[in-house]
Amino acid sequence: MKRILLVVLLGLISHFNFAQNPTGDWYGNLEVQPGVILPLVFHISEAEGIYSGTLDSPDQKAFDIPITNVTYTDTNLSIAITDMRLTYEGVVRSNALIEGTFKQSGLTIPLQLTREAVAIEAPNRPQEPQAPFPYTVQEITFDNKEANATFSGTITLPKVVFKGKKKLPAVILISGSGPQDRNEELLGHKPFLVIADYLTRNGIAVLRYDDRGTAASTGEFTGATSADFATDAQAAFDFLKTHPDIDASKIGFAGHSEGGLIAPMVAATNKEVAFIALLAGVGQPGDELLMDQGYLIGKAQGFDDEMLRKNRIAQEMMFTTVKEHYGDTEKIKEKLTIYLENALEQNPEMIPEGSSKEAMIKREINTLTSDWFQYLIITDPRPTLEKVTCPVLAINGSLDLQVPSQKNLTNIEESVKKGGNTDVTTVEFPNLNHLFQTTTTGSPSEYAILEETFSPDALKVLSEWIIEKTK
Structure with missing residues (x-):
């Protein structure tokens, strides 16, 4: 009897395995x-x-x-x-x-x-504001006809107007690299939501919007460069000037990371911009920034000195190729393919586990030859900063591994002053990372772990500076 039962069970198991899909x-x-x-x-x-x-x-x-x-x-x-x-x-x-x-x-x-998503506990984000809000929230749209795009965004308007003022000062938030929604949402954090809430509670109207081709905005994100995104920011400015509750003479920008590269582009040509605040903004050439970034993040991830040295040499050679042949994508591909094949042949240890030489070459070339990346590599923000005539605030964290703080703050200040504008303020906050979170290492791997979304100290400085420049 036991033998018969065992045979039956084995048969069931065999059939069960066969039916798996x-x-x-x-x-x-x-x-x-x-x-x-x-x-x-x-x-x-x-x-x-x-x-x-x-x-x-x-x-x-x-x-x-x-x-x-x-x-x-x-x-x-x-x-x-x-x-x-x-x-x-x-x-x-x-x-x-x-x-x-x-x-x-x-x-x-x-x-x-599994076949069904397993619910996970939502990360604790104590700074994320919750309705009801002590201010007015308006959902809006505006167009950038040049890009054939319609943008969807949110304006938050203080209910208390400054003494003796009929209309409000306002700031437009410009997001960092990659397709971002109006909250600049990343790894459970919503930095722009937190910034907008804080500023609005302190009497400053805020416009934030979904990037082109992202969330509720139309248009094409792929293929666009920082210069293209600058036209989106200008379109937001043109729209906000017509808002009945906004003082058109007191509209400025606050840009984070790449947004801190874009804001000066708009302000350099549009003298109506009242101020710009650069949050981890870029003040060094793009190729130099990427090499510094690669070194700092690699070091934080435990790469040894020899690997960091080889990586920097490779970056320098590839970026030089892009700069020499900017815009000629086929020539760049040809040159980089030859270089990478030789480099990986001599240094096979640089090929990550689970990948191959061919896959790595394809990935690197696709990245380096994209329109956005080529533009970043050849862009030096300093000449643009020299043309900015409005008040400038540049803030950063001492543990920012993506936009090194001291070098970029110094370059921004020197460039603005070189153009004859002395109204520039720089602040370095100790122990803050690229997202302005309090941290101990600055490594991007910590972004999601940290409960803080944006340092209260940085929010206070930003708010008080905007109020001072628009009173």
Whole structure:
């Protein structure tokens, strides 16, 4: 009897394994660091025995990332995205569960996939404002006809007007690099929401908007450069001038990171701009900035001195190629392909685990030859800063690894003054990172872990400076 029962059970197990199907949607919560969870969604499909798929990372606003290779054999599922140096090896335990291992750029993390998203506890963001608000909130749209784009945004208006003033001073927020929504949302943080709330409570109207082609705004983000985004900011300025509650002579910009590169572009040509505040703004040439950034972040991630040295040499050579042949994308591709093939042949250790020489070359060339990246590499913000005649505030954190604080603050101040404008203020806040969070290392890997969204000290300085310049 026992023998018959065992045979029956084995038969059921065999049939169960045969019926398992890896196609469809699979959800997983990747614990990047203790307390830092990154939801992922794999979409697997099959046609005539060939598997394919895409990956979503919702919190990073990344969707439909093509999977390079999907194989499924005897319940073993293998996924690879070579451009991202990402692999996933799992065992399909049932039609509702896959257990496996996620690998990317040296990280190895257990990852369980299920058919339904597993809810995770929302990160604590104590600064995020909650309705009801003690000010007026208006949803608006404006057009940039040059870009064939319609922007969707939010204006927050103080209910208490400054003494003796009929209309309000206002600031337009300009986001950092990459497609950003009006809150500049990143890893659960909403810096622009926090900034807008603080400034509005202190009597300053704020306009923030979704980037072109992002969230509720139309237009095409891909292919646009910082110069293109400057026309978007100018369109926001033109719109705000017509608002019945806004003093058109007291409208300025506050730009974060790349937004701090864009704000001076607008102010240099539009003398109606009342002020600009640069939050971790850029004051050094783009290629130099990227090399400094690569060194500082690499060091924080534990790269040894030799690897950092090789990486800088490679960056310098590639950036020089882009600058010499700017705009001639095919020539840049040709030159970089030859260089990277030789460099990786001689230094195979620079190829990340889970990737290949061919995949790495493709990834680097795609990045370096994009219109946005080429423009950044050849851009020196100093001549533009020399043309800014309105009051300038530049603030940064001492632990900013993406826009090194002292070098950029110094360059901004010197450039503005060189143009004859002495109304420039710079402030370096100790122990703040690129997002103006209080930290101990400044590493981008800490952004999601930290509960603070934006330093109260930095908010106070920004608010008081704008009030002083518009009173």
